[in-house]
Ligand SMILES: NC(=O)C1=CN([C@@H]2O[C@H](COP(=O)(O)OP(=O)(O)OC[C@H]3O[C@@H](n4cnc5c(N)ncnc54)[C@H](OP(=O)(O)O)[C@@H]3O)[C@@H](O)[C@H]2O)C=CC1
């Protein structure tokens with residue numbers, strides 16, 4: 163039986179990419195069960211497949227998650243941080259599995275997701291691509307090798323001009339991986355950009371730098387700067403399909419799993435051979 167998926171944020175860049183990937187069976191075993199966005203989304207009540215630029219889905223874009231959420235197997239959410247926190251209690255109550263790609267969640271919003279994950283299975287990740295999840299592993303490995311050897315970590319991310327949050331969810335994942343390798347608490351060492359007269363760089367710091375412009379899909383570089391050499395680990399997404407395919411693979415993986423908060427590392431363990 164196909165896994166019944168609801169796409170939340172269906173009128174957005176990622177929502178349309180997800181719907182196209184489902185309709186074109188980029189990940190087998192899925193059925194589009196619902197497509198939900200806000201009440202003022204362009205194309206409300208029209209066929210979600212056609213709106214996404216692919217074949218008709220037989221499912222219309224709607225604004226009421228209640229109509230499709232309880233009867234779905236998985237909700238794949240690329241919407242907005244407010245919506246994530248607001249929807250958490252009812253998704254938990256329905257027991258529908260939830261794959262969250264939405265970024266920019268604050269501590270309170272993350273707490274709402276954690277509470278939901280006590281009642282239903284949730285995969286939460288700032289980046290669903292295979293490449294970035296492998297890169298996180300490599301960054302932690304690199305940082306563990308370079309720990310206490312004087313290599314400064316800085317993270318540079320570049321995205322399109324329509325992105326709302328910074329630093330990106332991916333940059334935070336990469337920063338977390340570096341901090342884990344160095345045995346540091348990320349919250350204690352994170353510095354967002356530098357301006358004015360910040361003075362000499364302390365050793366125990368991870369800097370984040372957000373560049374915005376044009377239609378850049380998503381570039382990330384982790385710099386480990388030593389004296390006499392510079393190591394850079396980079397990833398460039400050239401298509402949103404990589405995020406959508408990862409999220410849909412996570413949807414297949416999480417359907418029917420026990421209530422818990424999972425990461426893409428859990429969902430991709432078998433793929434990455436970790
Ligand atoms: N984890 C990953 O791999 C990736 C994560 N992302 C993240 O996914 C999110 C969406 O990105 P993107 O598609 O580019 O953004 P868009 O703004 O193009 O799409 C988001 C859509 O969700 C709608 N929306 C906002 N709040 C709600 C809600 N409560 N219920 C239903 N729909 C809602 C928006 O409406 P409106 O425009 O009116 O606000 C918009 O149509 C971002 O947080 C982004 O950072 C993006 C790519 C990959």
Ligand SMILES: O=C(O)C1=N[C@H](C(=O)O)C[C@H](O)C1
Pocket residue numbers: 265288289321325326329330331332333379380381
């Ligand atoms: O908003 C985006 O576009 C992206 N957001 C994610 C993030 O915040 O890291 C993932 C990807 O880089 C694209």
